[in-house]
Amino acid sequence: MKRNFIPLLAAALLAPLPAAAMDVIQGELLQGWVLPNGNRVAAIRMTMAPGWKTYWRAPGDMGIPPHFDWGGSENLSTVAVEWPAPTVFREKNLTTIGYRDQVLLPLVITTSDKGAPVMLNTTIDMGVCLDICVPATLHVQGLIDTDATRAVPAIAASLAQRPYSAKEAGLTKATCKMAFKDGDLQLEASLTLPHAGGQEMVVIESGNPDVWVSEADSSRQGDILTAKVDMAHVSGATVAISRAAVRITVLGSNHSVDILGCTPD
Template sequence: MAQTVIYTSMKQSALSIAAVLTAITAVPSLAQGRFDDVVKTEVIQGWDLPDGRRLAAIRLSLAPGWKTYWRAPGDAGIPPHFDWSRARNIGAVSLTWPTPDVHTQNGMRSIGYTDQVVIPMHITPSKPGKPMRLRTTLSMGVCSDVCIPHQVSINTLLDSPDLTPTPAIVAALADVPYSEAEAEVQAATCQLRPTEHGMQIEARVTLPHTGGTEVAVIEPGVPGVWVSEAKTSRTGDTVVAVSEMMHADGGAFAIDRSDVRITILGGSYAVDVRGCTAG
């Protein structure tokens, strides 16, 4: 599929970086130790799948009044990041994010979770049949009256083979957004046009109403590209979402429509749309 490429100048690069920095909520200089009890972490061992993978999960339990962020956290959020470089006998990890909630604070929107969230992980071993050391650092944001970056260290041996599904993981998998087929998506198109500092994307998704106030989130599928909060509206059977995109270093970037991911968060259910066409 054809790609659309945009180049920005050095001057535009500085403006792009400034925009990325202002998109993240400013945090005070506070000692990490004061917030050690904000998040409690538990690894759920899960069970072995017939294809040799392990289906495990991480449970994050948040103190009352605190929230953390989804993979695409919105302008006021801090994106979570897992560092798997010190894991052992782990070839690949695929995360499944349950449907998040939309929060508005001080006029800014963020997308994430309160109370607790269970994040399923499909883990592929490098050497099948051998124990796997799940060793990672999770860098995340947590927010209450203040928003702070937070780190969680995880170091667990996955060595208890089991074929019985774990209820908490099953429930988390059932709480993911609907697929395009489940939500009866009829079409998904994306129009791209150059802007002064990057690119504008207008996504149109034709599907039944998902309930309440619908919020669309656009992920371009390109590392280092910042995407603004989408302006979302509905015209008849179609949700229209418009976002601005720019690269953090101000350089060239390409958008492949097949990699674009559009999530529509409705009052009744959410929908995960993978890829769009030129229309």
Template sequence: MKIFLAALLSLALLAPATAGTYGLTPGEVVRAEVLPGWVTPRGTRMAALRLTLAPGWKTYWRAPGETGIPPSFDWTGSRNLARVTLHWPSPRVFDEGGVRTIGYKHELVLPIEITPATPGAPVELVANVDLGVCEHICVPASLSFTAALAGKGAPDPAIDAALKARPISAREAGLSGVTCVVDPISDGVRVTARIPSERIGGRTVAVIEPGNPRVWASETETRREGPALLASADLVPPKGQVMALSRKTLRVTLMGEGRAIDIQGCPSP
């Protein structure tokens, strides 16, 4: 049985959380720091949130698995902020005690690309982040930070490495011909992706995401059928709502040996 505790960590730009001895209190299980980053040639700001975890602890990817705690981000209160794009590095798949979760151990550097409403003007970033950190117990942690982002900044090797660790696109992987069949179920739909597997070797785990945070997605079941890899997941809307599914926003991520592959959109056969 998992034990859930509450945590509140207050962070400030260029003032990382005080390093302390790892222990059982939430503030010692995870340490957090904002990396201010730099202004990109297209005028966005590439910053990052770095989480350092106690030995044996992990935190979760954007699609954490059925028993994981999905991270959520609230940017309300920020100034001169038009858009925020999170660039998730390729995660790891954990199979522990018959339970599969997806995330990161030891450290997560999550690049945060900020598009200002007024290009060239400073950005005041205000964020509240809810996420889970787990070992034998799970700790829901609430991170709050503000960041005054001004000037050109400077390149950061940690952010650059995290960007390079992102999943590659289907085109970069030389993967084409991916299709999806959508079948109705009692409370939503079941999506089955057929993926040509010539370029996919070894054990592969697939994750199907609906592209709508209000739609629940089951754990994706993956199996091989002849020359193809089949991945199936049930997608269920909130109770009482009609299931609206856009094939353009469907997202299939393949994780196995080496780098992950990110497949955006899934047309019909």
């Protein structure tokens, strides 16, 4: 596997943002509903100019992960972004993962005051791509003040597009074997899992934003899907990975699978 660090790749991929590209992506806050525990569901809809795309939370070996800053929000304790299953874009010598034209990102919001509205204020730094990739910053803000308890169809539909859980997909075993080679940590995951369809892609996340993870080399024999990655700290520091924090996503043509954690081999 070829070792490349995300900061270097981002610098190579990003070009200065042309004035005409400032409007290639727009954001809109959607009201959702109140959960039985008093927390809230809302969503951010991102709409891109025709043909443009943006990245998933784990964008591939040469992608730019989006970064959310919720500073300035009120009555907001935590936010969980519920990512619908993304598309794998395979081009010559380049594979990225994301969404084209439009994506609706559901938000599960934990509030401090269960009966009060939420003032949501977020800045999203991301990459958007057509023939080249350019940086974009999206500002989305608004008051979430609905008292509805019925699910909003558009948000519910996006929630339904999330990857299957390990249990739903029929995973029976997920192990991770780790070893150091040439100063890098190598992780090999072995998944006992029915085929997800087509050319499966495995994405492994370390659980540490400062740890770079290579694109996985994967193979399947029957119900056993194996994937290998290199990991390295972006500053060159020692890498320490918890198996419980490892997140493995299998992207297939029939469905996708979200696997949280693995056990020793």
